[in-house]
Amino acid sequence: MSFLGSLEVFIETGLIFSIIAMGYYVSYHILDFPDLTVEGTFLTGAVVFGLLSSHNVNSWIALLVSFVLGCAFGAVTGVLNVRLKIRPLLCGILVSTSLITINLIATSAGMTGDFTGQSSSSISYGRTVKTLHDVFFGELIPSRVKGVSVRDLIIFLVVAIVCKLLLDFYFKTKNGLLLRAAGNNGQFVKMLGVDPGKSKITGLAIGNGYAAIAGALYSHVSGNVNQSMGIGMIVIGLASLIIGLSLLKNVKFMKPTTKVIIGAIIYQACLTVAQKLGVPSAYNKLIMAVIFTIALVVSSKAKNKGGSSNVAVK
Amino acid sequence: MLQLNNICTSFNKGTIDEMELFKQFNFEVKKGEFISIVGSNGSGKTTLLNLICGTMSPDSGSIIFKGDDITKMSEHRRAKFIGRVFQDPKLGTCSNLTVLENFALADNKNKTFGLTGAVSKKRIDYYREKLSHCNMGLEDRLNTPVGSLSGGQRQAIALVISGMTEVDMLILDEHTAALDPKSSETIMEITDKLVKENDMTAVMVTHNLRFATQYGNRLVMMHNGEAIMDKKAEEKEQTKVEDILHLFNEISIECGN
Numbered sequence: 426m427s428f429l430g431s432l433e434v435f436i437e438t439g440l441i442f443s444i445i446a447m448g449y450y451v452s453y454h455i456l457d458f459p460d461l462t463v464e465g466t467f468l469t470g471a472v473v474f475g476l477l478s479s480h481n482v483n484s485w486i487a488l489l490v491s492f493v494l495g496c497a498f499g500a501v502t503g504v505l506n507v508r509l510k511i512r513p514l515l516c517g518i519l520v521s522t523s524l525i526t527i528n529l530i531a532t533s534a535g536m537t538g539d540f541t542g543q544s545s546s547s548i549s550y551g552r553t554v555k556t557l558h559d560v561f562f563g564e565l566i567p568s569r570v571k572g573v574s575v576r577d578l579i580i581f582l583v584v585a586i587v588c589k590l591l592l593d594f595y596f597k598t599k600n601g602l603l604l605r606a607a608g609n610n611g612q613f614v615k616m617l618g619v620d621p622g623k624s625k626i627t628g629l630a631i632g633n634g635y636a637a638i639a640g641a642l643y644s645h646v647s648g649n650v651n652q653s654m655g656i657g658m659i660v661i662g663l664a665s666l667i668i669g670l671s672l673l674k675n676v677k678f679m680k681p682t683t684k685v686i687i688g689a690i691i692y693q694a695c696l697t698v699a700q701k702l703g704v705p706s707a708y709n710k711l712i713m714a715v716i717f718t719i720a721l722v723v724s725s726k727a728k729n730k731g732g733s734s735n736v737a738v739k
Numbered sequence: 740m741l742q743l744n745n746i747c748t749s750f751n752k753g754t755i756d757e758m759e760l761f762k763q764f765n766f767e768v769k770k771g772e773f774i775s776i777v778g779s780n781g782s783g784k785t786t787l788l789n790l791i792c793g794t795m796s797p798d799s800g801s802i803i804f805k806g807d808d809i810t811k812m813s814e815h816r817r818a819k820f821i822g823r824v825f826q827d828p829k830l831g832t833c834s835n836l837t838v839l840e841n842f843a844l845a846d847n848k849n850k851t852f853g854l855t856g857a858v859s860k861k862r863i864d865y866y867r868e869k870l871s872h873c874n875m876g877l878e879d880r881l882n883t884p885v886g887s888l889s890g891g892q893r894q895a896i897a898l899v900i901s902g903m904t905e906v907d908m909l910i911l912d913e914h915t916a917a918l919d920p921k922s923s924e925t926i927m928e929i930t931d932k933l934v935k936e937n938d939m940t941a942v943m944v945t946h947n948l949r950f951a952t953q954y955g956n957r958l959v960m961m962h963n964g965e966a967i968m969d970k971k972a973e974e975k976e977q978t979k980v981e982d983i984l985h986l987f988n989e990i991s992i993e994c995g996n
């Protein structure tokens with residue numbers, strides 16, 4: 426692959442995964458909730474997007490529906506934790522396990538109408554399927570410049586930036602400030618006469634809604650949906666978040682959401698470099714975990730040197 | 740205003756560590772009272788406040804507030820009319836947020852937390868004015884994260900915040916205990932001013948016997964889940980630090996120390 430080609434790939438995937446990482450910024454960084462639901466909701470986003478697009482629904486609307494369903498399943502995780510007092514890790518495991526079935530049945534039923542889940546486990550977009558490139562503003566962008574698919578790149582950039590701006594806006598509102606308070610000091614929120622559990626549920630909804638958007642975009646790039654697509658998304662999301670926040674910790678003027686996007690792109694760049702060095706792609710997940718570990722260690726070293734708040738190692 | 744009727748509370752029920760703290764405990768707070776509660780460690784002061792605020796619920800008995808039974812009401816619902824400042828300065832404020840953001844949240848207490856702007860520029864002068872009464876120079880540090888302020892400064896903010904929206908009752912649990920003598924004096928003065936200016940009813944736990952005698956209009960001493968001393972009005976005025984110390988000694992002798 427050419428240099429430009431690989432540049433395109435890691436920026437593109439970086440932008441997509443930055444959306445998961447922004448979700449984790451809310452659920453993990455602010456609310457301190459290690460959310461395992463994300464692998465399930467990432468796939469849910471892809472499945473919903475794939476099904477709707479292949480049934481000729483405008484793919485921007487499909488993206489929105491993916492987001493809403495991701496939010497809904499995230500909220501389920503939240504309710505399990507807040508109302509039923511189940512531990513965070515277990516809530517994520519319960520919901521993401523249920524989603525394995527739900528995603529499979531939805532795929533099968535959506536493609537062939539078979540509710541036993543035995544006939545079809547993947548979706549591939551045929552040539553005739555219109556997706557994000559073909560509708561709305563997508564058409565206006567030249568599709569390729571010098572062999573780089575600029576159109577996709579711009580679409581992902583726009584989606585990532587919209588996600589970022591929405592979060593930035595949200596944290597300026599009363600509800601957003603309350604969510605930050607809930608992550609910091611639940612007792613304080615109680616003294617305001619509000620149940621901090623509500624903010625937790627909201628935060629998990631946002632986190633998983635964002636994961637679903639990322640899943641939808643990812644299936645758009647790969648041109649298909651398969652049931653194992655979600656695997657590894659927790660590590661990718663968290664690593665991107667932590668790399669972004671710890672590497673750019675001392676950059677004062679930059680919003681955390683911007684840092685997270687940059688972190689995601691850096692993480693993907695590292696993976697691309699590893700591949701360029703000749704590591705076979707079967708080693709991908711292992712390398713992902715190793716780079717993540719390095720990021721964790723580096724960020725905790727930075728803390729011991731007198732840095733103030735740390736992002737991952739407690 | 741507030742009645743605790745026949746409260747029974749025990750901890751670690753059904754284990755060998757079972758301990759019954761309150762047995763048929765009764766307590767009443769009248770409107771306008773400023774009660775100082777003293778008592779040895781483990782005598783049940785914090786537990787009493789936790790019962791009032793809804794942090795824990797009694798095994799049996801009822802809690803009546805202004806005629807309504809609030810025994811089963813959750814802590815955050817009660818917070819709408821009961822304000823509280825904790826011993827730990829970290830609990831009363833949000834360390835990650837700035838002073839201004841803390842105020843903005845508190846300012847919106849009992850209203851909806853929707854998708855409108857959190858910080859209103861128009862209110863800044865009002866926050867400044869509130870903070871200036873503390874004489875800690877906090878009015879010029881609105882954009883500082885609360886986490887980088889000292890314990891005393893944080894406690895001052897927690898206190899101002901808890902009195903900003905109208906609550907019927909203010910609960911103070913050793914809220915000066917973590918502070919140096921000078922700051923605790925300041926915080927105590929602010930407390931007194933707050934309670935008097937707003938005609939609040941207040942229940943304050945303290946280990947500082949001088950504060951207990953000097954401030955407030957009713958003095959209660961707790962021991963083993965009972966109020967063993969309860970002095971009101973003039974009777975309270977005449978109570979001196981030595982009297983309380985004397986009673987403390989008697990109790991310890993009883994306990995065989």
Ligand SMILES: Nc1ncnc2c1ncn2[C@@H]1O[C@H](COP(=O)(O)OP(=O)(O)OP(=O)(O)O)[C@@H](O)[C@H]1O
Pocket residue numbers: 750751760778779780781782783784785786787
């Ligand atoms: N959550 C709990 N679990 C078990 N026992 C408890 C619990 N909370 C309080 N207790 C017990 O109840 C008794 C009263 O505790 P409480 O905290 O009310 O005392 P206190 O009067 O506030 O003491 P201090 O002056 O030390 O703050 C103590 O013996 C304590 O061990």
Ligand SMILES: [Mg+2]
Pocket residue numbers: 784785786
């Ligand atoms: Mg106590």
